[in-house]
Amino acid sequence: MILADAVVGPSWNLLADIQELWSFPFMVNAFRAGAIVAVAAATMGWFMVLRRQSFAGHTLATVGFPGASGATLLGLSTTAGYFGFCVAAAIVIAAIPRAGRASGAHESAATGIVQAFALGLGFLFVALYKGFLSGIDALLFGTFLGVTSTQVVVLFGVTIAVLVVLAVIGRPLLFASVDPVVAAARGVPVRVLSVVFLVLLGVAVAEASQITGSLLVFALLVMPAATAQALTARPVLGLVLSVLIGVAVTWLGLGVAYYSIYPIGFYVTTFAFAAFAASRLVRLGGRNRQSRRRDAATAVPA
Amino acid sequence: MGQTDTAAVPSTAQDPAATSVPAGSGPAGEPVISVHNGSVRLGGRELWHGVELTVGPGDFVAVLGPNGIGKSTLIKVILGLLPPAGGEVLVLGSRPGRRNHRIGYLPQRRSFDASLRIRGVDVVRLGLDGDRWGLPLPVPTRFSPRKAAATARIAEVVELVGASAYAHRPIGELSGGEQQRLLIAQALVRRPAVLLLDEPLDSLDLPNQAAVAALISRISRQEQVSVLMVAHDVNPILPYLDQVLYLARGGAACGTPAAVITTETLSGLYDTPVEVVRTSDGRLVVVGQPEAPALHVDRHRPAVGGDNHDLG
Numbered sequence: 001m002i003l004a005d006a007v008v009g010p011s012w013n014l015l016a017d018i019q020e021l022w023s024f025p026f027m028v029n030a031f032r033a034g035a036i037v038a039v040a041a042a043t044m045g046w047f048m049v050l051r052r053q054s055f056a057g058h059t060l061a062t063v064g065f066p067g068a069s070g071a072t073l074l075g076l077s078t079t080a081g082y083f084g085f086c087v088a089a090a091i092v093i094a095a096i097p098r099a100g101r102a103s104g105a106h107e108s109a110a111t112g113i114v115q116a117f118a119l120g121l122g123f124l125f126v127a128l129y130k131g132f133l134s135g136i137d138a139l140l141f142g143t144f145l146g147v148t149s150t151q152v153v154v155l156f157g158v159t160i161a162v163l164v165v166l167a168v169i170g171r172p173l174l175f176a177s178v179d180p181v182v183a184a185a186r187g188v189p190v191r192v193l194s195v196v197f198l199v200l201l202g203v204a205v206a207e208a209s210q211i212t213g214s215l216l217v218f219a220l221l222v223m224p225a226a227t228a229q230a231l232t233a234r235p236v237l238g239l240v241l242s243v244l245i246g247v248a249v250t251w252l253g254l255g256v257a258y259y260s261i262y263p264i265g266f267y268v269t270t271f272a273f274a275a276f277a278a279s280r281l282v283r284l285g286g287r288n289r290q291s292r293r294r295d296a297a298t299a300v301p302a
Numbered sequence: 303m304g305q306t307d308t309a310a311v312p313s314t315a316q317d318p319a320a321t322s323v324p325a326g327s328g329p330a331g332e333p334v335i336s337v338h339n340g341s342v343r344l345g346g347r348e349l350w351h352g353v354e355l356t357v358g359p360g361d362f363v364a365v366l367g368p369n370g371i372g373k374s375t376l377i378k379v380i381l382g383l384l385p386p387a388g389g390e391v392l393v394l395g396s397r398p399g400r401r402n403h404r405i406g407y408l409p410q411r412r413s414f415d416a417s418l419r420i421r422g423v424d425v426v427r428l429g430l431d432g433d434r435w436g437l438p439l440p441v442p443t444r445f446s447p448r449k450a451a452a453t454a455r456i457a458e459v460v461e462l463v464g465a466s467a468y469a470h471r472p473i474g475e476l477s478g479g480e481q482q483r484l485l486i487a488q489a490l491v492r493r494p495a496v497l498l499l500d501e502p503l504d505s506l507d508l509p510n511q512a513a514v515a516a517l518i519s520r521i522s523r524q525e526q527v528s529v530l531m532v533a534h535d536v537n538p539i540l541p542y543l544d545q546v547l548y549l550a551r552g553g554a555a556c557g558t559p560a561a562v563i564t565t566e567t568l569s570g571l572y573d574t575p576v577e578v579v580r581t582s583d584g585r586l587v588v589v590g591q592p593e594a595p596a597l598h599v600d601r602h603r604p605a606v607g608g609d610n611h612d613l614g
Binding site: 050052168184234238 | 381383402403405407408409411414415418419420421424425428429431432433434435436437471472488489
């Protein structure tokens with residue numbers, strides 16, 4: 001921390017510090033991109049946690065690594081690499097037949113195979129692109145430097161598209177996630193929805209990867225959603241909370257990382273983890289209160 | 303008929319009969335479900351044949367039979383998820399699958415995952431509007447009569463099944479009996495004409511079995527809903543039943559419980575002597591029912607792997 005303070009120390013005057021942060025165009029872009037990415041990741045993450053498809057999400061994130069490194073190797077933008085590979089992997093995972101059930105809750109070993117192969121491919125691309133090794137940290141663990149205005153516009157457009165599709169399929173997707181058999185009997189296309197969901201998840205993962213890196217995507221994808229679900233079982237409130245927590249930890253992480261020599265991925269993950277830990281404590285407290293109330297209620301003869 | 307590849311497409315031979323019946327539920331007293339000489343094949347094997355079933359409005363009918371005989375498959379046929387291999391099936395005056403919005407369906411299941419963070423009322427609400435695309439406008443309930451009606455209906459069915467006390471808690475934290483009551487509320491929320499219940503008493507303890515059985519019977523009378531219920535044990539529902547459909551390998555029998563669950567009828571169905579014993583507390587016990595595991599496994603061997611657990 002001493003070293004960091006020597007570079008640029010915060011004045012500990014919150015207003016002045018925020019003003020300073022917002023005076024750099026690259027920081028403004030980072031804040032914008034962070035918020036946009038956090039919104040998409042938090043909403044998709046809420047459904048992912050509900051559907052217990054975290055492993056598929058993790059695999060999609062891992063696939064982003066060869067995507068980005070491959071794109072760099074070919075001289076393309078990493079954004080294109082992330083999106084191309086993540087969406088392609090989502091379609092592959094969706095195409096893997098799930099034994100016995102069409103519900104989408106089951107994840108097979110084949111998903112893990114996709115993940116291992118993707119990681120291996122990523123290392124090959126890195127090896128082929130000599131001199132790229134310093135960038136590998138950023139691809140795996142995230143960076144907030146060098147977010148261009150064009151990138152912000154692209155991310156914004158993609159997030160809006162994800163939210164619009166999610167708004168259209170939201171209720172049937174919730175039905176299919178919670179109760180696939182009854183949903184299918186009611187005419188909800190459960191199988192198609194699970195494919196659409198995975199593709200959307202791939203898009204959200206590709207977005208988040210650009211801030212948090214491939215390995216720390218879960219900071220934005222799982223942690224805000226899991227925190228929200230620990231706090232409330234109401235679907236709409238849960239989604240709103242998930243988004244608020246996601247944006248808050250991202251901005252907090254960005255702000256602190258600016259003054260620190262340590263990478264943003266660490267800070268975003270740490271703040272998200274703190275929020276999750278706090279929510280578990282809140283819920284534990286709530287449950288104790290509830291059970292005490294119930295004990296009191298049962299003590300009274302009916 | 304009977305070839306597996308042609309069976310994948312619903313037979314059009316039944317169309318004239320289906321279209322000759324006017325749309326809608328028809329006059330009171332018209333059968334809600336009728337099966338004439340029905341048979342079904344799964345994985346190239348005939349599960350049952352010769353099924354004659356007529357369910358009238360408000361009837362409470364149990365589907366009984368040994369494990370793996372295809373009781374759940376009958377429900378899938380009625381829902382139109384599986385075409386019958388032969389015979390005629392009419393549901394609410396139409397071909398199966400056409401009137402599913404008027405059918406409440408409760409599939410066989412264990413329970414919700416304990417960590418599922420969705421409230422009971424949300425699960426009930428999904429039964430009402432879970433299949434609608436798009437989002438409702440964010441108008442407060444008191445300015446939207448439709449929303450208010452939905453909320454009122456949900457509260458009504460939750461009250462009807464006696465789940466008001468715990469409907470706002472996450473469903474994963476509830477007991478099996480509490481979850482089952484909420485799922486019945488979900489199946490009822492759209493005011494269906496028929497309830498198809500697949501072993502709803504399975505995995506409940508005895509007091510809960512009795513309570514849920516009484517609840518289903520009360521709903522069937524109060525709301526004039528016909529109930530077709532797959533059951534493993536007839537005893538909890540025996541006092542409420544209007545009819546019993548007994549499926550066996552040798553055929554099927556349908557009628558009042560007193561007529562069907564007898565030594566003579568079941569011996570004929572199984573083609574082997576079985577005995578129906580009435581215990582002193584009024585419970586029916588079938589002795590000698592050929593349900594041995596060896597036979598069970600043997601029967602399923604030709605079926606395609608992975609389908610077996612669907613037969614129940």
